[in-house]
Amino acid sequence: MAATTRDPRFLPRYGRVVLRIEIDGAAPTAEQLAPAVLANYGHFTAMQVRDRRVRGLDAHLRRLDAANRELYGTGLDGDRVRALVSHALADDVRDAAVRVVVFGTADPAVLVAVRDPSSPADRPHRLMSVDYRRPLPHVKHLGGFGQAHHRNRAAAAGYDEALLTTPDGVVVEGAITNIAFFDGDDVVWADADWLHGITMQLLERELPSRRAVVRLADLGSYRGAFLTNSIGVVAVSAVDEVEYEVDAGAIGRVRAAYDAVPWDAFE
Incomplete structure (x- = not known):
């Protein structure tokens, strides 16, 4: 029998529990979240964090900066991104799946979502x-x-x-x-x-x-x-x-x- 999209074997093994979401370093309001939901315009990077560290951090920061220049005409400061991720992890999260999202059609905001960590599938x-x-x-x-x-x-x-x-x-x-x-x-x-x-x-x-x-x-x-x-x-x-x-x-x-x-x- 063919699998369906409800079959858990075929769901991506992303962390399903959202631990924290911040926009520009603070808990988001409905008004801040509306552009992310309604405009659906922006860019992001996704990373696995272990012990508050990530592989290829410079590559992630370059990706965000280049995409920001292309979509919004201005760069995205890497030190700001590092600080926002560190703030969202706070003192209580060391291992996580982190997504940094820049969104909005004008005056973009930076959203950091912290979820349970993910691991690669153990089967081909x-x-x-x-x-x-x-x-x-x-x-x-x-x-x-x-x-x-x-x-x-x-x-x-x-x-x-x-x-x-x-x-x-x-x-x-x-x-x-x-x-x-x-x-x-x-x-x-x-x-x-x-x-x-x-x-x-x-x-x-x-x-x-x-x-x-x-x-x-x-x-x-x-x-x-x-x-x-x-x-x-x-x-x-x-x-x-x-x-x-x-x-x-x-x-x-x-x-x-x-x-x-x-x-x-x-x-």
């Missing part, structure tokens, strides 16, 4: 390819209806994630992930108009990596694949009808490389 994922590309793909922006819709479609068909592709079959990215393939000893990142994810950026520094255009028709020529996002690294066992035997050693090397990335403090 199966992907369903879909013909869809995110608008303004290099920006991690709000308004991901298309991604959510295709993830729900994939879940209803028994898959774990949607794989976004172009009409002519070029692999772009997952709905909420980047994808890479094993080609011998090298890691091949699908090269397209995608979001350059933080975990992808960190792993490109740590592993023998290259980028290449990957087409659906070529998937059988690779010996494996994996997904990355802010939660971590997950092996891929299939894309549509193409199946991969998961190489525990290769996935283990990727995870070890990610585990070796140093953690950066907010304070």
Whole structure:
């Protein structure tokens, strides 16, 4: 029987308990939250915090600053972001999933949401390819209806994630992930108009990596694949009808490389 979107096996393993939300360093009012709900315009970054530290903090701050310049015409001070995250964590939260959201059509505000920490899935994922590309793909922006819709479609068909592709079959990215393939000893990142994810950026520094255009028709020529996002690294066992035997050693090397990335403090 096909899984449905209510099947917990196919829900993302995000922290479901919201511990705290602040806007510009204070508890939000309804008037402050209204632009986030109604305008649906802005950008964000998501991170896993452990012991009040995060991997790739500078990359997160660069992402926020670049997106802010593109969407609002002005930079976003990294020290301000660090202070806002530290304030939202307060003295009682050391491990969390943190999302920093800049929103509003004018005079943007900075929202920090603190939730229970998340861990990567402990089983390989199966992907369903879909013909869809995110608008303004290099920006991690709000308004991901298309991604959510295709993830729900994939879940209803028994898959774990949607794989976004172009009409002519070029692999772009997952709905909420980047994808890479094993080609011998090298890691091949699908090269397209995608979001350059933080975990992808960190792993490109740590592993023998290259980028290449990957087409659906070529998937059988690779010996494996994996997904990355802010939660971590997950092996891929299939894309549509193409199946991969998961190489525990290769996935283990990727995870070890990610585990070796140093953690950066907010304070």
